[in-house]
Amino acid sequence: MSTYWKANQRRLAPWLFLAPGLLMFAVYVIIPIFQSIWISFYDWDGLGEAKWIGTANYVELTTDPNMVTSFKNNLIWLALYMLAVPAGLFIAIFLNQTVRGIRLYKSLFFFPFVISQVVVGLIFSWFYAPNFGLLYNVIEWATGQGVAILADPDLVTYGIIAAGLWPQIAYVMILYLTGLNNVAPDQIEAARLDGAKGWRMLWYVIIPQLRPATFIAVVVTVIGALRSFDLVSIMTNGGPFGSSRVLSYYMYEKALSEYGYRMGYGAAIAVVLFAIMMVFISGFIWKMWRDENDR
Amino acid sequence: MFPRPIQQTSQTSQWLYTIALPVALFLWLFPLIGVAVTSLRPASDLAQGNYFGMPSYIAFENYADVFRNTPMARYILNSFVVTIPTVIGAVTLSLMTGFALAVYKFRSNLILFFLFVAGNFVPFQILMVPVRDLTLDLGMYNTWYGLALFHIAFQTGFCTLFMRNFIKALPFELIEAARVEGVAEWRIFWYIVLPLMRPAIAALSVLIFTFIWNDFFWATVLTSSPETQPITAGLSSLNGQWVAAWHLVSAGSILAALPPVAMFFLMQKHFIAGLTLGAVK
Numbered sequence: 001m002s003t004y005w006k007a008n009q010r011r012l013a014p015w016l017f018l019a020p021g022l023l024m025f026a027v028y029v030i031i032p033i034f035q036s037i038w039i040s041f042y043d044w045d046g047l048g049e050a051k052w053i054g055t056a057n058y059v060e061l062t063t064d065p066n067m068v069t070s071f072k073n074n075l076i077w078l079a080l081y082m083l084a085v086p087a088g089l090f091i092a093i094f095l096n097q098t099v100r101g102i103r104l105y106k107s108l109f110f111f112p113f114v115i116s117q118v119v120v121g122l123i124f125s126w127f128y129a130p131n132f133g134l135l136y137n138v139i140e141w142a143t144g145q146g147v148a149i150l151a152d153p154d155l156v157t158y159g160i161i162a163a164g165l166w167p168q169i170a171y172v173m174i175l176y177l178t179g180l181n182n183v184a185p186d187q188i189e190a191a192r193l194d195g196a197k198g199w200r201m202l203w204y205v206i207i208p209q210l211r212p213a214t215f216i217a218v219v220v221t222v223i224g225a226l227r228s229f230d231l232v233s234i235m236t237n238g239g240p241f242g243s244s245r246v247l248s249y250y251m252y253e254k255a256l257s258e259y260g261y262r263m264g265y266g267a268a269i270a271v272v273l274f275a276i277m278m279v280f281i282s283g284f285i286w287k288m289w290r291d292e293n294d295r
Numbered sequence: 296m297f298p299r300p301i302q303q304t305s306q307t308s309q310w311l312y313t314i315a316l317p318v319a320l321f322l323w324l325f326p327l328i329g330v331a332v333t334s335l336r337p338a339s340d341l342a343q344g345n346y347f348g349m350p351s352y353i354a355f356e357n358y359a360d361v362f363r364n365t366p367m368a369r370y371i372l373n374s375f376v377v378t379i380p381t382v383i384g385a386v387t388l389s390l391m392t393g394f395a396l397a398v399y400k401f402r403s404n405l406i407l408f409f410l411f412v413a414g415n416f417v418p419f420q421i422l423m424v425p426v427r428d429l430t431l432d433l434g435m436y437n438t439w440y441g442l443a444l445f446h447i448a449f450q451t452g453f454c455t456l457f458m459r460n461f462i463k464a465l466p467f468e469l470i471e472a473a474r475v476e477g478v479a480e481w482r483i484f485w486y487i488v489l490p491l492m493r494p495a496i497a498a499l500s501v502l503i504f505t506f507i508w509n510d511f512f513w514a515t516v517l518t519s520s521p522e523t524q525p526i527t528a529g530l531s532s533l534n535g536q537w538v539a540a541w542h543l544v545s546a547g548s549i550l551a552a553l554p555p556v557a558m559f560f561l562m563q564k565h566f567i568a569g570l571t572l573g574a575v576k
Contacts, residue, residue, distance in 0.1 A: 010399070013480040017395035018407070021388035021451045028448035029414040032425035039424055046424075094319070097301050097312070107563060108320055111327070114559045115552040116509035118527045122534060122548045126333065126541055127326045132346055134329050166326075171570070178571040180297060188297055197299075206297050216571075223416055230511045234531060251420040256427075256516065263424050270420035281416045285409050292405065 033274070040267035046255075050264070057268035066242055067269070070250040073157050074226065074276070077246060080161045081168060081225035085217050088172025089210075093202075095173070096180045106177060113170040121234030124163035125150065150236055153243035160231050160244055168224050172217045179213030180206075215287065222280050226273065247273040334358070334545035341542055357546040366521040367550060370529030374554070376439045377446070377525055378507045382500050384447035385454050389499070390492060392451065393458025394484050398470060408459060415452030419512050422449075427516055442517045442525075446507050454499055457569070461495040462488060498569035501562040505555040526551045 005012070040057055044050035061067050095106055112120065127135050130148040140146035149159035183206060191205045207214070229248040232238060238245040238253060245253070247269055255266025301312050321328070336345075337354035345351070361367050396408050426445055427436070435441030465488065473483050514528035521529065530551050537543045559566050 009480055011401075014395040014399035014401055014404075017391040017484070021392035021455065022407070024388065024444075024448035025411065025414060025451050027429070028426060028445050029417070029422060029452065030410065032422045032429075033417060035425035036421045036423075046428075093298055094315075096296070096298065099301060099312070099316075105316055105320060107560065109323060110559075111324065111556070114505060114555050116511065116527050116555070118509070118511050118530055119548045119552045122530070122544055123326045123330045126330055126545065129539070129541070132539070132541065134326070134347070137347070174567060175571055178567065183297055185296060201297065213571075219416075226418060229419070233511070233515075234534070248418060248420050252423070252516075255424055266420075267424055270418065270423065273418045274421040277416065277418050281413050284416070285413055288412065289405070289409065 036267045036270055036274075039264055040271050042264040044263045046261045046263045053264070057265050060265065061268055061272065066245060066250060069242060070245045070247045070269075071272075073244065073246045074228075074273075076157055077161055077164075077225045077228050078222065080158070081165065081221050082218075084165055084168040084172045084221050084224075085214065087165070087169045088217065089176050091169065091173045092176035092180055096177060106174075110170050110174050112167040113174070115167070117164075117167070117230035118234050120163055120167055121231045124159070124166075124231075125235050128159055151240055153240055156236055156240065156244040160228075160235050163235065164224070164228060164231050168221060171220060171224075175213045175217050175220075176210065179210045183209045219280075219284050223277075226277055226280075247276075330545045330548060333541055334549050336542055338540075338542055354542070357542045358550070361543055361546045361550065365533055365547075366529065367526075367533075367547065369521055370524060370526040371550070371554075373439065373523055373529075374508055374525040374527075377443050378504055380440075380443045381446040381450065381507045382503045384443070385450035385503055386496055386499055388447065388451045389454030389458045390489070390496070391484075392455045393462055394488060396455065396459045397462035398467075398483075398488075408455070411452045411455040415449075415456065423516055430517055436517065437519050437523050439523055442513060442523075445513060445517065446510070450503050450506065454503070457499055458492070458495060461492065465491055494565065494568065497562065498565040501558050501566045502569040504558055505566075508555050 039050075041052060041054060042050040043053045043056070091109060095102065095109060127133050128149045130136055130146060130151065136146045136148065147155070149155045187205060187209070188201070191201055196205060227248060228246050229252065232244055232246055232249045233252075236244045238249050251266045251269040251273065254262050254269060301309055332350070334357055335353050335355070336350040337352060337356070340346075340348075340351055392411070396404055430436050430441045430445070433441070435444070469487055470483055473487055478487075508525075509527065510525070511527040511531065514525045515531070518524045518528060524532070530547050533547055534544055537547075
């Protein structure tokens, strides 16, 4: 035993180090993905007998009007969430100075990211609340007519996205602040001597150097947009009339809420969301893989 | 440095910048300031329509009310009970996985690494039904350890990414020299690598603490009663009971936000080092 161990130590050691983490990760993350895909072919209430129904759940999805709303909202989330990237860059540039107290300013600007989305959702619900909320009153004062954003089916999704953008911009900002710190000063000086400044400097000199920060910013923003469960749940419960549903919330509603325990149907929605996410994840992994092999 | 340091610009723009900073910050934190003020406004002010004026007095009683009439203290305790073991568990597991993936060359190394990375990005919903079933089957539904076990497993993905890259950046000669001396592999891990991991452990701990404290989805899926619900889930159910009692909702929100905010301000450097991983090369 001891000689075998001595001879093969370096071959066995990685697996022993990996075993606990890999086991946990497999049991709670990797295997459940496949189980979900499997469950999506069943009609199952979570308790009784599960009945194989083939692709019936997916067929039903294609004609489910709530699914269309959720899907459309997910696209809106994804598109508008991307605003966090330029907005975060803008604030980072604004704050990238060395004046007195700037460190505190940076931390305070970052603040929204640290607090829970549940709290962010409550803060914005208060902000939008009819009669009472600050924004409602500002709009009423400006136009004479208040708008109850969270009760308006046409505006509600935008209202929730605005709430989500608040912490997301803060996150992107901190990524860019670190990035700006690492931009090569000699290149900036050289470009200055060549007469580059303002937008041209930003576009041709700074942004190319911020590529690693931009990559991470896009990754976390896409993931954030598609994970949009907390805010919808806290602010509207998908309402009014289901108009602010997104896939992640609709899935939960179908599988685990008072609307019924349709595990199979919920799993099918999750598979669709997973497929969308996989498109992005494959892209990220492909890029990381390339970087890894370049090194 | 970009943009041009403000000290090198005209007097007027320096003045403008000095004014713009606090104004921008005020606008940025406006909703938060509003909620903080509301949390200290007496209920009588709200009843009389004094929503935005000066509060007639500072009403700490809102906070006292929250503690007295709701299980808020219990929720806060539950959050700690789930969060702290998760931090310890995820950091421990990922120190080992990160070490294995950074130090050893074997065929499936990169594939396993990307499996952890990719798993970390999947939507929670694809895991929801099986993980809930598993937790029920193990008799861990609505317990703190049922929730913590899932969190440990899931966070191991992100933590492995972090630890592996950190160990990769350490000087490999250290490990090679030890091997030449005939030091056993686990001793290399324990005596050579681990002492160098302090900054990484600190960064990940604050980050995971915040992530888990703020988790809402899994708290709703895996817990159901005030005895085990963490504060995010608790606050959500209280919000349902306190219809438009905004002074209480605000006080509850501020309470829920405090621990991660305190963590952030105390450990700022580590926190940002953790978040910006990979953004700097």
